[in-house]
Every structure is written in C-alpha cells, then in structure tokens.
Amino acid sequence: xxxxxxxxxxxxxxxxxxxxxxxxxxxxxxxxxxxxxxxxxxxxxxxxxxxxxxxxxxxxxxxxxxxxxxxxxxxxxxxxxxxxxxxxxxxxxxxxxxxxxxxxxxxxxxxxxxxxxxxxxxxxxxxxxxxxxxxxxxxxxxxxxxxxxxxxxxxxxxxxxxxxxxxxxxxxxxxxxxxxxxxxxxxxxxxxxxxxxxxxxxxxxxxxxxxxxxxxxxxxxxxxxxxxxxxxxxxxxxxxxxxxxxxxxxxxxxxxxxxxxxxxxxxxxxxxxxxxxxxxxxxxxxxxxxxxxxxxxxxxxxxxxxxxxxxxxxxxxxxxxxxxxxxxxxxxxxxxxxxxxxxxxxxxxxxxxxxxx
Amino acid sequence: xxxxxxxxxxxxxxxxxxxxxxxxxxxxxxxxxxxxxxxxxxxxxxxxxxxxxxxxxxxxxxxxxxxxxxxxxxxxxxxxxxx
Amino acid sequence: xxxxxxxxxxxxxxxxxxxxxxxxxxxxxxxxxxxxxxxxxxxxxxxxxxxxxxxxxxxxxxxxxxxxxxxxxxxxxxxxxxxxxxxxxxxxxxxxxxxxxxxxxxxxxxxxxxxxxxxxxxxxxxxxxxxxxxxxxxxxxxxxxxxxxxxxxxxxxxxxxxxxxxxxxxxxxxxxxxxxxxxxxxxxxxxxxxxxxxxxxxxxxxxxxxxxxxxxxxxxxxxxxxxxxxxxxxxxxxxxxxxxxxxxxxxxxxxxxxxxxxxxxxxxxxxxxxxxxxxxxxxxxxxxxxxxxxxxxxxxxxxxxxxxxxxxxxxxxxxxxxxxxxxxxxxxxxxxxxxxxxxxxxxxxxxxxxxxxxxxxxxxxxxxxxxxxxxxxxxxxxxxxxxxxxxxxxxxxxxxxxxxxxxxxxxx
Numbered sequence: 104x105x106x107x108x109x110x111x112x113x114x115x116x117x118x119x120x121x122x123x124x125x126x127x128x129x130x131x132x133x134x135x136x137x138x139x140x141x142x143x144x145x146x147x148x149x150x151x152x153x154x155x156x157x158x159x160x161x162x163x164x165x166x167x168x169x170x171x172x173x174x175x176x177x178x179x180x181x182x183x184x185x186x187x188x189x190x191x192x193x194x195x196x197x198x199x200x201x202x203x204x205x206x207x208x209x210x211x212x213x214x215x216x217x218x219x220x221x222x223x224x225x226x227x228x229x230x231x232x233x234x235x236x237x238x239x240x241x242x243x244x245x246x247x248x249x250x251x252x253x254x255x256x257x258x259x260x261x262x263x264x265x266x267x268x269x270x271x272x273x274x275x276x277x278x279x280x281x282x283x284x285x286x287x288x289x290x291x292x293x294x295x296x297x298x299x300x301x302x303x304x305x306x307x308x309x310x311x312x313x314x315x316x317x318x319x320x321x322x323x324x325x326x327x328x329x330x331x332x333x334x335x336x337x338x339x340x341x342x343x344x345x346x347x348x349x350x351x352x353x354x355x356x357x358x359x360x361x362x363x364x365x366x367x368x369x370x371x372x373x374x375x376x377x378x379x380x381x382x383x384x385x386x387x388x389x390x391x392x393x394x395x396x397x398x399x400x401x402x403x404x405x406x407x408x409x410x411x412x413x414x415x416x417x418x419x420x421x422x423x424x425x426x427x428x429x430x431x432x433x434x435x436x437x438x439x440x441x442x443x444x445x446x447x448x449x450x451x452x453x454x455x456x457x458x459x460x
Numbered sequence: 461x462x463x464x465x466x467x468x469x470x471x472x473x474x475x476x477x478x479x480x481x482x483x484x485x486x487x488x489x490x491x492x493x494x495x496x497x498x499x500x501x502x503x504x505x506x507x508x509x510x511x512x513x514x515x516x517x518x519x520x521x522x523x524x525x526x527x528x529x530x531x532x533x534x535x536x537x538x539x540x541x542x543x
Numbered sequence: 544x545x546x547x548x549x550x551x552x553x554x555x556x557x558x559x560x561x562x563x564x565x566x567x568x569x570x571x572x573x574x575x576x577x578x579x580x581x582x583x584x585x586x587x588x589x590x591x592x593x594x595x596x597x598x599x600x601x602x603x604x605x606x607x608x609x610x611x612x613x614x615x616x617x618x619x620x621x622x623x624x625x626x627x628x629x630x631x632x633x634x635x636x637x638x639x640x641x642x643x644x645x646x647x648x649x650x651x652x653x654x655x656x657x658x659x660x661x662x663x664x665x666x667x668x669x670x671x672x673x674x675x676x677x678x679x680x681x682x683x684x685x686x687x688x689x690x691x692x693x694x695x696x697x698x699x700x701x702x703x704x705x706x707x708x709x710x711x712x713x714x715x716x717x718x719x720x721x722x723x724x725x726x727x728x729x730x731x732x733x734x735x736x737x738x739x740x741x742x743x744x745x746x747x748x749x750x751x752x753x754x755x756x757x758x759x760x761x762x763x764x765x766x767x768x769x770x771x772x773x774x775x776x777x778x779x780x781x782x783x784x785x786x787x788x789x790x791x792x793x794x795x796x797x798x799x800x801x802x803x804x805x806x807x808x809x810x811x812x813x814x815x816x817x818x819x820x821x822x823x824x825x826x827x828x829x830x831x832x833x834x835x836x837x838x839x840x841x842x843x844x845x846x847x848x849x850x851x852x853x854x855x856x857x858x859x860x861x862x863x864x865x866x867x868x869x870x871x872x873x874x875x876x877x878x879x880x881x882x883x884x885x886x887x888x889x890x891x892x893x894x895x896x897x898x899x900x901x902x903x904x905x906x907x908x909x910x911x912x913x914x915x916x917x918x919x920x921x922x923x924x925x926x927x928x929x930x931x932x933x934x935x936x937x938x939x940x941x942x943x944x945x946x947x948x949x950x951x952x953x954x955x
Contacts, residue, residue, distance in 0.1 A: 108690070110611055111737035114639040115696040117726055120647050121716060130715035130724065134835045145717055153717060163568040163678070165575035165583075166655035166664045173648035173655075182648040186668050188710070188761050195717075213566050227671065232593035233568070233586070234619060234635065234678060236603040241593065243568040244560055251563030277853035279671045283765035283861070305538050306526075307483050313895070314527065316856050343856050343896070347527035349539065349603060356597040369765045371757035371772075372828045373803050376764050376861055390594040391559040413799050414832065445858065456757045456764070456846045457805065457824035458867050458922050460776030486704065487744035488890045513742065516611055523613025525605045528895045529703035529743030539602040539620045540632070540682075 122183035124153050124197050140259025141216035142202060154196040156205055158214040159225050159250070159257055162190040163233065163243055171212060179205045189225045189268075191218055217258035221265050221414075223404070224257070226250060228271040229278045231290075236349075237342055238273035239290030239359040240388050246271055248392040249288070249400050256404065264411040267404065268368070275341060283367035285407075285417035286400060287379045294358040295319075295338040296351035303329045306348035314347045339445065360387040363399055365429075366418030375455035377418050382433070384440035399435070406432045462502050468494050468511035473520055476531060484530040487512055554587050556594040575664045581629040582663040582679055589627050607634055607682050609689040613743040615699025616685055632681040633663070636688060637674040637700040639708050639740075642730040643716055644669065653695045661688040672750070673710035673761075674700040698737075705743035706736045711753035712760040720830065721755030722773030722843035723871040729753045731875055736882075745886065746893030746902075756839065757827045763851070763862070768899045769882060770848040770862040771871075777840035778820040779829070785836035786816045800829050844870040847878070849885070850900025860900040863908070867922040881915070888914040907934075 121129070128147035135145040138154075145153045172192055176184040179201040185193050192214075194205055206216050218224035226249065229235065231242030249269065255261040270281035273290040281287035302311075311331055312320045319337030323330050331351075342353045363386070367379030382403065386395045403417075410432070411420040421429045430437045472490045479485060491508040512531065515521040524530045552558050560569045569587075576583035589600055604618020617635040624631035638654075654675065658664055662680035670676040675697075680688060689699065700708035709732050712718070714725030732751050733740070739749075752763030755773040763770035790796050796811045808822035809829065816836075818829075830837045847869060848862035869877065885899060888911070893902050903911045912919050921927075 108610075109693045111698070111741060112693070112696070113698050113734045113737055114641050114730070115650070117642040117645050117716075117730060120641055120645040120650060125716050130721065132715075132717065132719035134719055134838075136835070145719070155717070159566060160668070161566045161568040161571055162667050163571050164666050164668050165571045166659050166666065167574050168571060169651055169655050169666065169668065173651045176648045176651075184646055184648070184651075185713070186644040186646075188644075188673070188712070190668065192668070213570070215564065215566075229671065230667075232590055232599045232601075234601060234633070235599060236601045236619070238599045238601075244594070247560050247563065247565055247567055247569075250565035254564045272853075275854050277855070277859075280762065280766040280853045282853060282859045283762065307481075310484060310895070314856075341855060343527070346855070347896075349526075354598050359597065367765075369759045369762040371759065371824075371826045372831055373805055373826060376759070378859060378861070388597045390597060391556040414803055414828070455861075456759075456772045456774060456848065456864070457826055458774070458846060458864070460774070460825070460868050486746070486895065487742075488746065488893075491744075491890075509738075509742075509744070512744075513611075516613070516742070519610075522606060523608060523703070523743060525613075525618075525703045525743075526603075528747060529613050529705065529745075535606070537604050537606045537618065537620075539604045539618065 120183070122153075122181060122195050122197075124151055125195070127151060128153070137220045140222065141206075141219055143219055152197065152199070154199060154202055156194045156196065156202060156209070156216060157187070157191050157218050158194070158209045158216050159218060159254075160190050160192050160214065161243065161247065162225070162228065168212075175205060175208055178208070189218070189227050191225050215254055215258045221263050222257060222259060223253055223263070223267045223269065226269045226271055227279050227281070227284075229273045231273040235273055237276060237345060237353070239292045239354065240273050240361050241390065242271055242273045242290075244391060245288060245361065245393045245396060248394075248397050252397045252401055253404065256408075261408075263408045265414045265416055266370075267407070267417065269400070276346065282364070282378055283369045283376060284379050285365065285368065286403060287364035287367065288396065288400070289362050289364060290359065291362050291385065292340045292342060292353040292355065292359055293385070294353070294355040295333050295335045295340070296342075296344055296353050298325075298331060298333065299350040299352070300325070301328070302331065302348065302350040305350050311344055311348045311351070314344045316341065316343060320344060356388075360385050361393070361396055362386070363396070363403070365403060366416075366421045368416050368418055370416075371456050373414065374416070374419050374422075375457055379418075381441050382429075383435055384438065402433050463498050463507075465507050465510045465514060468498070468503060468507055469514045469520075471497065472508075472511055472531075473515060476521055476533060480533050480535075484524070484526065484532065486528065486530055490531060554591040557587060557591050572665065580664060582633070583665065585627045585629045586633075586663070586665075586679070589621060589623070589630065592623075601633075604634065607632075607685060609685055609699065612699060612741045614702040614705045614741055617702055619679075630663075630679065633679040634682065634685060635679065636662075636677040636685070636692075637670065637672075637702055637708065638677060638692060638697050639700040639733065640669055640673055640675050640710075642711055642733070643713055643726045644673070645716070650695070654697070657688065657691045657695065661691060672700070672707050674708045699741065701740045701748070703743040704745045704747050705741070705749070706739040706745075707748050707750045708740070709733050709751035709753065710761050712755050714753070714755045718755060719834065720758070720773075720827070720839055722775055722839055723755065723845050725753040725755045725771075725773070727873065728771065728871060728875055728878075731873065732879070735879060739886075744890070746889060747896045747898055749886070749899065751882075757825050758831065764848060765851050765861060766853075767851055767862065768849065769885075770851060771878070772846050772848065773843065774825045774846050774868065775840035775843040776868055777842040779818055779823065779840060780838040781816060781818065782836050783815055786833065787814065789833050789836055794833070800832055803828050844868050847881070850898070850903050852898045852900050856896055857901045857904070860904075862900070863903075864923045865917060867920060881917075884915040
C-alpha cells in the first residue's frame with residue numbers, strides 16, 4: 104500500500120476561499136437589499152458593501168464552462184464566486200461598477216441573471232437518462248423545456264407575488280427530495296417489476312422479499328431455480344425492490360412518465376413547512392420537450408400568479424382558495440388517484456421550527 | 461474472553477465467506493455477531509470497527525452497495541460484464 | 544448555438560434542447576465533445592437513443608470505489624457496452640465541496656484540470672446533497688483521480704449507508720439572519736465524522752443540514768435526518784425609523800406584514816410597529832419583508848429537528864422537533880454526543896434501509912426519546928395524542944400494593 108496515500112482529511116476549509124470583504128464582515132452583516140433582478144447588496148455594520156450577481160445554470164456543466172466562470176470571477180470579483188443550493192452560480196463583487204459589465208458577459212455566455220426574491224429560481228433536479236439506472240423520465244431535458252418557458256419569471260421580466268420553487272426527481276427515490284416544493288415534477292413507473300431469469304444469481308432472495316413495503320414479493324421456483332413472484336395487485340411501483348436487486352427492472356417505455364405535485368414549502372415563513380400534494384397523476388414521456396408537462400406547469404404558475412396575494416406561496420394560496428377551486432381554475436381533472444390510500448402514522452408530531460421560546 | 465482485533469477480523473472474514481452469495485452482511489450485522497460470540501467485555505464496538513477497517517484496508521473484504529452498504533468478499537461486478 | 548453538420552445531426556432530438564433561452568445541458572456536453580472527447584460523444588449518442596426509446600440505458604454498479612472507502616463513488620455501466628465502449632464504465636465521484644460552496648477561480652481550475660485529465664470533463668455543480676459531482680470515468684481512473692484530488696486537498700463525500708456530505712446555507716459569510724455559524728458547524732461535523740462518512744456502518748444514510756434561520760435555505764427540514772435550524776429566543780430588533788421608511792415607500796404594513804403574521808403578534812398604528820415577542824414563533828416573515836427595519840434577536844442558537852426523508856421506504860417525512868433550543872458554540876460537543884447516541888440506538892435496532900425518521904415512527908417517539916436520553920417536551924408535538932391506546936409498561940399486582948402500604952417492611 105502506498106504510504107503517501109492520505110485519507111479522511113475532509114474538504115478544504117471554506118475560509119480559504121472567502122473574499123476579503125466577507126472575511127472582514129463575517130457575522131457582521133446588517134441588512135441586504137435586492138437592487139434589481141438577480142442582483143443584491145449586503146451591507147455590513149461598518150458600511151462595507153458586497154454585491155451578489157446570481158446566474159442560472161444547467162447544473163450539468165463541462166469544465167470548459169466552469170473555466171469561463173473562473174475567468175469572469177477573475178475579471179470582476181478578484182477570483183471569488185460561489186454556488187447556491189439550487190445550482191445557481193453567484194459572483195461576489197465589491198465594485199458596483201462591475202455589475203452591469205458582468206451581467207452583459209453572462210448574457211453573452213447564455214446565462215440568465217435572476218432568481219432572487221419574488222421569482223422562480225433554478226429547478227433543483229436529478230440525473231435522469233443522462234446517468235441514472237432507475238429513472239422513469241429524463242431530468243435535464245424536462246427542466247430545460249420548463250425553464251425555457253418560465254425564464255421570464257426567473258429574470259424578472261414578469262412579476263410574481265412571491266417565491267416559487269420547482270424541483271424535479273426522475274423517480275420516487277427522490278435524490279432531489281422534491282416533496283416540499285411549490286411545484287414538483289416526479290418521474291413515475293406504472294408497471295410492476297419484470298422478474299429476470301437467474302435472479303437468484305445476482306440477488307439474495309430474503310433481502311428482495313424484505314424490501315417490499317407492501318409484502319407483494321413472494322418466494323417461488325422458476326425452472327427449478329429459486330426466484331420470486333410479484334402480487335401485482337399489491338405493487339405501488341416504489342421500486343424499492345429494484346434498488347436492492349437489479350434483476351427486477353421497473354423502467355418501461357410504454358408506462359413510465361411524470362406526475363406533478365404542488366403546494367409544498369420548506370421555509371417557516373408565515374405557514375409551517377408542508378408537503379407537496381398531487382395535482383396531475385400522470386403525463387406520458389414526450390421527449391425531447393415534454394410539451395404537456397410544460398403546459399401544465401405554466402397553467403399552475405399562471406393561476407397562482409394571478410390569484411395569490413403578496414408573499415403568498417402556492418400551498419398557502421391553495422389552502423385559502425380550497426382544492427376544488429384549484430382544480431377548477433387549473434382545469435386539471437380530479438380523479439381517483441388523487442385520493443390517498445397509503446397510510447402513514449405520526450401526523451401529530453410537531454413538524455416545524457415555529458416555537459415560542 | 462479477551463480477543464484481539466486480528467482475531468475479530470478473522471472471525472468476521474469467516475462469517476462473510478460462509479454466506480457469500482446467499483446473504484449480504486452489513487457492518488452492524490458483523491458487529492452484533494462478534495459481541496454475541498465474545499461478550500461485551502471481550503469485544504466492543506470500537507474493536508469491531510477497527511477489525512472491519514483492517515479487513516477492507518488489507519483487501520480481504522470490500523464494501524458493496526445494493527440499496528444499502530454491505531461487506532463482502534472481493535468479486536467481479538455483475539453489472540460490469542455486459543448485457 | 545447548435546452545431547449541426549451538413550449531413551444532418553446524429554442527435555436530432557437532443558438538438559431541440561439547444562433551442563430556447565435557458566442554458567442547455569446538451570450544449571454543455573457538445574462543448575466537451577467538440578475536441579474529440581469520446582466519452583462525451585458517446586454519451587450524446589446514448590442519450591439520443593434514450594430520447595428515441597423513452598428509456599434509460601444505465602446500470603447500477605455496487606462494488607467500485609477507492610481503496611478503503613465504502614462511499615464517494617457511484618458505479619455506473621451502460622447496458623450497450625459494445626455500441627458505447629468509451630462509456631461502458633462511467634462512474635461518478637462525489638467530491639466533498641468546500642462548505643457553503645465558496646471557491647476561488649484558482650481552485651475551480653485545479654478541479655477542472657484534474658477532471659480533464661482523469662474523466663469525462665462533465666460535472667454537476669452541484670449534486671442534490673451538495674457534493675461536487677464528477678460525472679463519468681472508468682474503473683481504472685478512480686484511484687488516480689482520488690490521488691490527484693487529495694493532492695489538491697479535496698476528499699470524497701458520502702454515499703451508501705453512511706453520513707452523507709453535510710451541507711450548510713451561506714450563513715454568517717453573507718447573511719444577516721444567520722443565528723449560528725452554519726459554515727463552521729457544518730465543516731466541523733464533516734471533519735469530526737470522516738470515518739462515519741467514508742466507511743458505511745449504518746442501516747442507511749444519515750444527513751446533517753445546517754440552516755442559519757427558519758427560512759431554511761438548505762431545506763434541512765425536508766431533507767436531513769438531523770436538521771439544525773437557527774433561531775433566537777429574545778426580542779426581534781426593531782428600527783422604527785426604517786419601519787416608517789418602508790411604509791412611506793408604499794408597503795402596506797397592516798395587510799402584508801401584520802396580516803401575514805401566523806400568531807398575529809404584531810400591531811401597526813401608522814407610526815410604531817409593536818411586537819408581542821412572547822407570542823412570536825420566529826417564522827421570519829416580517830424580517831424577510833423588512834430586512835432594513837427588523838432583525839432576529841441577539842440570544843441566538845438553533846432548533847434541532849430529526850427524521851426528514853424522501854418517500855422510500857415507508858413514506859416521506861418532515862423532521863420533527865427534538866431540541867427546541869440549543870446554543871451552538873465550538874466544539875459543539877452536545878450535538879455530536881446526541882448524534883452518537885442516535886446512531887447507537889439506530890445501529891442496534893434499525894432495519895436495512897430504515898432511516899432514523901422511520902425508526903422513530905416504528906418504535907414511537909416516546910420510546911425513541913428514552914433510548915437517546917432526551918426528555919419529552921410539549922414543543923415536540925403539534926398536539927398530544929387523541930387516541931387512548933397507551934402502552935403502559937408496568938402495572939401493580941395486589942401484593943405489591945400491600946407491601947408498599949406496609950413500608951418500611953421488606954418486599955417478600
């Protein structure tokens with residue numbers, strides 16, 4: 104073994120990468136203001152100013168584009184930048200005069216500036232067909248098509264009442280944990296797993312049986328070999344069995360597609376955090392641009408933008424107007440699938456940070 | 461019964477070898493089994509942790525992931541072989 | 544933007560995704576494919592095929608990794624290796640990002656250099672958990688990539704049944720609302736739990752997320768097993784002149800601020816904003832709306848909540864309150880001890896793929912609290928139980944009662 108090999112040293116200390124204005128004002132910021140779409144200023148107790156320019160990104164970036172970001176950071180920001188939890192890139196400036204030239208360069212590079220304050224920010228999403236083994240839809244392609252349609256809400260061309268957060272997960276494993284988003288786009292399978300020959304050679308059967316939350320998987324014998332059989336009436340297409348056993352594929356071109364969920368949030372502002380609820384149970388995959396999904400998302404955004412009061416998030420808006428009116432205004436057909444039939448206890452736990460101290 | 465980390469590692473290795481292909485064991489399965497076998501006085505969680513690290517660092521076992529992390533004997537990846 | 548050649552494009556469907564105003568991931572892959580990068584060229588073709596067939600072509604690999612670690616590498620193989628040999632192996636490395644996602648141009652270029660040399664050149668900045676995702680390389684390149692990364696001071700993040708790469712909001716680096724040092728705590732937890740992060744020993748994943756205030760910009764309440772959300776317990780700081788300035792600027796304080804307060808603890812008489820702080824639940828709305836006029840108090844700390852997760856296996860959960868208020872100062876021993884007690888109990892009783900939140904539900908929050916030595920408090924619940932099925936653990940027999948009455952006589 105190589106004795107030089109280092110392990111368990113962790114990430115480099117973030118303090119190495121902070122710009123001087125942040126080092127000087129760390130923990131001493133007084134307030135901030137949004138100056139225009141995608142641009143804000145933070146003002147320190149002593150009057151120092153830090154300007155942030157936020158740009159949208161496709162999340163999937165080649166090193167060539169990252170090097171371009173680095174060039175812009177050198178040109179305008181003393182080499183300093185950061186990324187946000189929603190895949191945006193933020194340039195950190197101290198010279199106000201650099202803001203507009205930077206925005207111009209970002210636009211020339213094809214990156215919109217926006218996503219701050221009452222706006223739609225970038226869509227948090229997963230890998231999809233680009234790199235995932237369990238995807239029920241693509242991720243980047245759906246996101247690109249939806250954001251092409253909604254970019255005016257990102258860059259401030261169109262005003263909206265409050266924040267709107269969209270997320271996409273390409274299956275209900277939810278690497279993107281989309282379940283608390285104003286609008287969630289979720290890939291879904293609709294066909295039970297197809298048991299592959301030779302399953303017992305790749306998977307331990309007791310583990311496979313134990314993986315099913317509804318006990319739909321039972322031991323069986325196929326051509327004299329131990330295998331499993333699926334009680335299809337009990338399958339809810341969670342794909343947990345596929346996660347532990349690759350010989351139970353779920354993906355199916357004819358039956359896979361996406362669902363749309365609405366009204367979730369994570370912030371404690373005004374109302375407590377809440378889950379997204381089912382709006383559209385199923386839309387089939389329509390590559391390359393998923394027009395039905397794009398239309399459905401736009402309709403939901405417009406209904407909210409027209410009807411919501413200032414600051415009101417999607418979930419609060421729907422709660423105020425009621426679900427029947429939501430379905431009426433959006434024109435989404437209410438059907439059996441909207442009604443929950445999977446029980447989960449524990450609803451009485453306090454699920455927020457709203458407390459009296 | 462006092463045992464050494466090496467003895468624990470050997471015992472764990474035998475366990476993994478015995479069930480390879482039939483059942484996957486997690487780090488905690490091995491740890492529980494060792495504490496059952498040698499008693500909490502002779503063998504604690506820290507020693508088990510060190511024994512697992514020993515098995516992995518010396519290439520006697522590998523970590524695998526199939527919806528959860530397991531400890532197995534080194535073997536060729538099923539997914540790597542075409543089809 | 545599209546670079547179609549005279550013979551017609553090999554990727555007509557993907558080309559459609561170079562149209563429109565939002566930056567295109569297809570353009571990113573094409574940019575990298577342009578200089579004869581075979582991996583990116585074949586990735587484009589394979590993806591085009593998925594678009595045509597409406598199905599993915601990736602298989603999960605469960606064994607590949609770097610020596611000694613059980614996390615940080617996600618194995619990927621395509622199911623058509625003869626047709627797409629350059630990406631027959633196309634593994635992902637999760638690289639632990641600098642806390643808060645701060646970079647210098649110099650360190651970004653260093654990462655690019657490493658990845659151009661050892662992999663596809665494609666990345667995600669960043670993955671959902673927060674890591675730098677290096678997307679696509681061969682099995683043989685994993686160890687050299689790790690070696691090069693370690694020389695640049697970058698270590699791998701978590702994957703599998705371990706501590707996943709902790710993440711934090713921008714915190715005190717650029718936010719006046721940070722009620723504790725999210726970046727320092729996150730970095731400290733990451734460094735403290737390196738072994739737990741790299742050597743999976745849990746029933747399933749465990750996530751820490753550090754948000755500086757109840758706006759929860761890293762979605763900790765939805766996405767982390769331990770959500771650490773900044774808060775305060777004294778009074779909101781008010782600058783009445785600035786409140787009046789907002790009013791003069793056209794803000795409808797009565798309707799949009801007081802009217803949106805969840806506990807209606809505010810009153811505006813046109814001149815002064817009055818807050819009944821004893822009834823404030825720290826929701827942040829008024830502070831968000833008037834950042835120049837209102838600020839969190841100065842007696843700050845955090846609420847610790849436990850158990851959030853996505854649906855797999857038993858259903859999605861939000862975190863629920865475990866510690867209503869805690870001061871957070873280095874070395875953060877209390878929170879580390881708490882995590883260790885939780886892991887002990889979970890390691891003892893958790894089933895494969897069972898998250899802490901599911902274990903809490905299965906054994907009951909009350910029993911869970913007893914096991915991790917935390918007192919039950921009314922802040923932990925939205926309401927007490929509304930069913931009478933209480934699992935009392937002990938009861939008295941007739942003799943016990945008599946014996947007790949006859950105290951101090953010895954119990955037989």
